[in-house]
Amino acid sequence: MLMTTEAPSSTPLAASMELRPLHGVEEMVAASELLAQIWKVQNAQSPLSPELLTAFAHAGNYVAGGFSGHELMAVCIGFFYPPRANALHSHIAGVRPDAAGTGWGSALKYHQRDWCLERGVTRVTWTYDPLVARNAYFNIHKLGCDVEVYLPDFYGSMSDGVNYGQHSDRLMVAWRLEQSQTQRTDERQGPAVLRSVGGRPQLDLKQAASVSRCTLEIPTDIEALRRRQPEAAIDWRLALRRALDVLLQEGWVVVDFDRQGHYCLARSI
Numbered sequence: 001m002l003m004t005t006e007a008p009s010s011t012p013l014a015a016s017m018e019l020r021p022l023h024g025v026e027e028m029v030a031a032s033e034l035l036a037q038i039w040k041v042q043n044a045q046s047p048l049s050p051e052l053l054t055a056f057a058h059a060g061n062y063v064a065g066g067f068s069g070h071e072l073m074a075v076c077i078g079f080f081y082p083p084r085a086n087a088l089h090s091h092i093a094g095v096r097p098d099a100a101g102t103g104w105g106s107a108l109k110y111h112q113r114d115w116c117l118e119r120g121v122t123r124v125t126w127t128y129d130p131l132v133a134r135n136a137y138f139n140i141h142k143l144g145c146d147v148e149v150y151l152p153d154f155y156g157s158m159s160d161g162v163n164y165g166q167h168s169d170r171l172m173v174a175w176r177l178e179q180s181q182t183q184r185t186d187e188r189q190g191p192a193v194l195r196s197v198g199g200r201p202q203l204d205l206k207q208a209a210s211v212s213r214c215t216l217e218i219p220t221d222i223e224a225l226r227r228r229q230p231e232a233a234i235d236w237r238l239a240l241r242r243a244l245d246v247l248l249q250e251g252w253v254v255v256d257f258d259r260q261g262h263y264c265l266a267r268s269i
Contacts, residue, residue, distance in 0.1 A: 201239035
């Protein structure tokens with residue numbers, strides 16, 4: 001179930017927040033270096049080089065940042081789909097580590113929404129690691145994004161400090177900008193097809209055979225688990241991959257993600 005309210009034109013901003021497109025070589029270098037800091041690599045191995053950011057911006061794509069005074073605190077980069085798709089793929093977004101959880105990511109996402117609507121873009125997609133609970137909650141519960149497809153090992157082997165040694169599975173989600181802003185209100189219902197038992201995943205897909213609702217539990221902090229028990233993190237990756245791959249192909253739909261770390265699914269009628 002969805003409870004809808006009219007979407008604001010933008011998210012409320014603290015007085016110190018300035019959100020805008022990036023311009024010039026100096027700002028592109030700063031953005032590239034911030035991405036390197038967030039992904040824990042050297043500047044030369046940044047996910048996006050200053051040259052590529054410059055080319056994206058020059059071609060009219062979304063290359064934006066959030067500033068506190070003269071300090072770059074957050075960046076978000078997206079590029080357009082083929083003509084007539086009226087869509088943007090938001091490839092990467094990040095917030096300076098010491099500013100995480102202070103509203104920069106949310107503010108920049110709503111800036112991206114306004115920027116897209118001004119240009120007739122009505123759909124924004126992006127991928128995220130489905131094991132990162134805070135991102136799942138933001139994308140699905142707060143923004144009301146639709147889960148479109150599970151992408152196993154989407155980027156192949158990754159060497160950055162965040163993803164090294166882990167499969168690069170991603171969920172593709174779509175944010176439909178012309179719809180009223182949605183507040184997910186689905187309560188957790190049905191059996192826990194995937195759940196934690198002693199910190200390890202226990203998967204039982206048979207429980208989904210005769211019900212119309214089910215849940216999939218994930219760790220509340222997968223990053224910490226990767227540091228402490230990397231083998232357990234891999235087990236969770238493979239279990240969630242199996243669960244979502246099977247259920248989505250069978251027509252199940254992700255309807256919510258709760259604060260306790262559960263994907264809530266409903267069988268499509």
